[in-house]
Amino acid sequence: MTIQPIAGDPLRSQGARRSQDSEERSGKVPPAGPVERPEASDRVDISREGRAQAAKAGLSGAHAEEPGEDRLDAIRIRIQQGTYNTPESAEEVALRLLDSGDLGL
Secondary structure (H helix, E strand, C coil): CCCCCCCCCCCCCHHHHHHHHHHHHHCCCCCCCCCCCCCCCCCCCCCHHHHHHHHHCCCCCCCCCCCCHHHHHHHHHHHHCCCCCCHHHHHHHHHHHHHHCCCCC
């Protein structure tokens, strides 16, 4: 048995095809505009357990030296520019995670 294909898209009715075709010819279909990207808004929440482990390891805020605003601004700019979105950066992060022992592997 042979099934004969119906002209066009079988999932759209003839009326829908005719309507779209006439709108495209008459210029009623607006052109596609640029896609707006949402502003990046990353956030980190550290749990009580995480803070306790950091304090136990001597990494609590009281003992750790805070980076200056200039350094933080420079890091933010590099993040926004995609400096760290490379395979090399991903590999370095993965190696540091493995070396830290935090994964329990």
